[in-house]
Amino acid sequence: MEITLALAIGVLTASGLWLLFRPRTFQVILGLALLSYAVNLFILASGRLRSDAPPLIGKAGADPAAFADPLPQALVLTAIVISFATTALLLVVLLASRGLTGTDHVDGEDGEA
Amino acid sequence: MMFLKQHLIIVPIILPLIVTAAMLSINERQRMLKRSISLITAALLVITAIGLLWFASMASNSGPLVYRLGDWPSPFGIVLVADRLSTMLLLLTSILGFTSLLYASARWDRSGPRFHALFLLLLMGLNGAFLTGDIFNLFVFFEVLLAASYGLILHGSGKEKTSASLHYITINIAASLLFLIGVALLYSVAGTLNMADLAVQVKNTAPEDLAVLEAGAAILGAAFLVKAAIWPLCFWLPRTYAAAAPPVAAIFAVMTKVGIYIILRLSFLLFGQGSGGAAGFATDWLMYAGLATMAFGTIGIFSARQLSRVAGNYVLVSSGILLSSIGIGGESLTSAMLFYLVSSTLAVSALYLIIEPVQRNADEEDRIEGIAEPVFDDEYVGLAKYEEEEDEVGVVIPGTIALLGGGFIFCALLLAGLPPLSGFIAKFAIIDALFSHVVIAPPHWTMIGLIILSGLATMIVMTRAGIELLWTPADDSPAALSPIEVTPIALLLSVCLVLMIAGGPVMDYMEATTAALYNPADYITAAGPAPDITPEPLLTPLPEAAVMPVGVELP
Numbered sequence: 001m002e003i004t005l006a007l008a009i010g011v012l013t014a015s016g017l018w019l020l021f022r023p024r025t026f027q028v029i030l031g032l033a034l035l036s037y038a039v040n041l042f043i044l045a046s047g048r049l050r051s052d053a054p055p056l057i058g059k060a061g062a063d064p065a066a067f068a069d070p071l072p073q074a075l076v077l078t079a080i081v082i083s084f085a086t087t088a089l090l091l092v093v094l095l096a097s098r099g100l101t102g103t104d105h106v107d108g109e110d111g112e113a
Numbered sequence: 114m115m116f117l118k119q120h121l122i123i124v125p126i127i128l129p130l131i132v133t134a135a136m137l138s139i140n141e142r143q144r145m146l147k148r149s150i151s152l153i154t155a156a157l158l159v160i161t162a163i164g165l166l167w168f169a170s171m172a173s174n175s176g177p178l179v180y181r182l183g184d185w186p187s188p189f190g191i192v193l194v195a196d197r198l199s200t201m202l203l204l205l206t207s208i209l210g211f212t213s214l215l216y217a218s219a220r221w222d223r224s225g226p227r228f229h230a231l232f233l234l235l236l237m238g239l240n241g242a243f244l245t246g247d248i249f250n251l252f253v254f255f256e257v258l259l260a261a262s263y264g265l266i267l268h269g270s271g272k273e274k275t276s277a278s279l280h281y282i283t284i285n286i287a288a289s290l291l292f293l294i295g296v297a298l299l300y301s302v303a304g305t306l307n308m309a310d311l312a313v314q315v316k317n318t319a320p321e322d323l324a325v326l327e328a329g330a331a332i333l334g335a336a337f338l339v340k341a342a343i344w345p346l347c348f349w350l351p352r353t354y355a356a357a358a359p360p361v362a363a364i365f366a367v368m369t370k371v372g373i374y375i376i377l378r379l380s381f382l383l384f385g386q387g388s389g390g391a392a393g394f395a396t397d398w399l400m401y402a403g404l405a406t407m408a409f410g411t412i413g414i415f416s417a418r419q420l421s422r423v424a425g426n427y428v429l430v431s432s433g434i435l436l437s438s439i440g441i442g443g444e445s446l447t448s449a450m451l452f453y454l455v456s457s458t459l460a461v462s463a464l465y466l467i468i469e470p471v472q473r474n475a476d477e478e479d480r481i482e483g484i485a486e487p488v489f490d491d492e493y494v495g496l497a498k499y500e501e502e503e504d505e506v507g508v509v510i511p512g513t514i515a516l517l518g519g520g521f522i523f524c525a526l527l528l529a530g531l532p533p534l535s536g537f538i539a540k541f542a543i544i545d546a547l548f549s550h551v552v553i554a555p556p557h558w559t560m561i562g563l564i565i566l567s568g569l570a571t572m573i574v575m576t577r578a579g580i581e582l583l584w585t586p587a588d589d590s591p592a593a594l595s596p597i598e599v600t601p602i603a604l605l606l607s608v609c610l611v612l613m614i615a616g617g618p619v620m621d622y623m624e625a626t627t628a629a630l631y632n633p634a635d636y637i638t639a640a641g642p643a644p645d646i647t648p649e650p651l652l653t654p655l656p657e658a659a660v661m662p663v664g665v666e667l668p
Contacts, residue, residue: 020287025279032286039293046297072300075249079293082256083286089263090282097279100272106283108276 012038047072125240151229176635194246212601217360235261277356295333309641341372351425403437449542460527525575535612
């Protein structure tokens with residue numbers, strides 16, 4: 001499972017970074033979205049990977065070692081909400097920039113054209 | 114009195130939040146009502162900050178004030194901590210908040226919707242970031258203040274603002290992702306997010322885990338350094354701040370200081386003298402990067418063609434001075450640095466406010482620059498025009514130019530660090546602290562040289578601009594200057610005067626703050642876990658943590 005997760009994070013980060021450095025605003029936004037997926041998976045991994053271990057203890061007296069760490073999951077939840085909101089905001093700015101400058105280049109003007 | 118003292122810490126966060134929420138329901142047309150509400154809130158925040166500062170400095174023997182949210186025990190719940198350093202920055206923020214809001218109510222708040230709500234939300238985020246003792250909660254407050262700042266940058270709209278904010282938002286989202294990676298790495302080693310508890314865990318880190326810990330801290334640091342605008346992560350700053358409306362830029366002057374505050378706080382907590390293998394981590398990096406930032410900012414000041422760019426580059430210089438001071442370290446340097454932090458932030462904020470009235474006389478075109486065509490027609494309820502309202506005082510003061518010129522010279526002296534103002538005291542204290550080192554190494558000499566050179570650059574550029582904008586005889590009578598615009602500038606400059614006159618007591622306060630920073634034991638015992646719940650040194654997930662409900666860390 002470790003290798004699958006590591007590969008997923010690696011591929012997402014690499015593609016996210018590549019898109020982030022592209023000159024079109026839409027690519028940049030997609031890049032940020034991919035990067036945030038990678039980061040969310042990474043946070044999840046920081047609580048150690050466990051399968052078949054629920055993050056919540058039902059009864060008192062149960063052995064805590066049989067359960068997954070719930071904190072990273074709560075962090076991921078928060079991170080997802082926040083990155084979703086900021087991405088939505090960035091989309092609005094993208095549209096405004098497209099409308100004002102007439103191009104979707106990140107600098108507001110096409111270098112070669 | 115006890116109740117007040119106990120719950121006062123939460124006020125700087127909860128008050129702007131409630132007022133913001135309430136203000137969203139008020140129609141955009143009721144501008145005077147909104148203005149009064151937000152000004153009263155800002156004034157209350159100043160009073161709260163003064164109260165907290167008083168409590169924090171009185172309670173020096175019993176450690177900082179700690180507020181446990183929901184009364185959860187320390188490593189599990191979120192704590193708010195008000196010590197000397199955070200309350201000082203709280204007061205600085207609320208002063209800037211009040212003056213910027215006052216200035217904005219002259220007319221800038223009319224150029225777009227929901228200015229006051231966004232502004233108060235920004236204040237809430239800043240206050241929260243200064244007060245929180247939990248590293249993930251810090252992330253949440255960072256996002257709150259950033260989200261509000263995105264809205265404020267865009268306030269007034271226009272091509273330049275939109276384009277600058279596109280870069281600003283992208284860079285900050287990327288920095289926030291770095292922040293999260295850093296937090297995850299720290300958590301995976303230390304198993305805690307409470308800053309005081311982190312300090313304990315870092316001390317007990319096994320040597321083989323030190324690399325992961327340091328990588329986490331470095332990535333986390335990179336996120337804060339983007340905010341603090343260190344070279345080479347600073348290219349976004351001058352343009353963004355120049356594009357923002359003046360009152361917005363004036364409050365943004367304190368935003369770089371959030372990054373510096375966190376670096377200061379964490380480097381003393383996690384990598385202070387008593388932190389075992391990781392002690393003194395990255396201090397050389399901070400020093401050299403700070404020096405490079407100073408050099409870059411100085412060159413930027415010389416090459417700037419607009420005053421707002423000069424101010425932006427000056428922000429870089431001051432970040433550089435602060436960061437390399439943190440890097441070099443030493444108690445006297447740290448307290449001098451804190452004095453400089455307060456003085457330079459006030460001065461830059463005043464400069465951002467005074468730039469626009471000064472340029473208003475020189476260039477008619479510049480006046481329109483701030484307010485451009487609306488993007489969303491339906492969003493605008495107010496008039497985005499320059500016509501003075503009847504009830505507003507817009508008389509031509511005969512001494513307009515004299516007043517502006519006086520304020521401008523005042524700003525220039527403060528920024529350049531010439532005697533007798535507080536800028537001089539701050540820079541003198543820094544240089545004096547550098548000379549008091551036993552061995553004055555080449556970086557120290559470089560820093561002294563750069564401090565003097567950047568002061569000279571500021572003086573030259575400000576003189577040039579002053580001659581051009583204020584001395585050149587104008588064809589027509591000077592443009593109207595509203596008293597609402599003069600008052601906040603005068604307020605900021607008089608705070609600087611107070612800093613100068615009360616230099617001794619203020620410096621004593623800074624020295625006490627530094628002493629507390631160098632000896633974080635009080636902070637750790639007050640904000641950290643109670644002695645009976647000592648989590649084991651970990652590489653396995655905290656078993657205790659599993660009892661917590663999932664939603665606890667949610668904002």
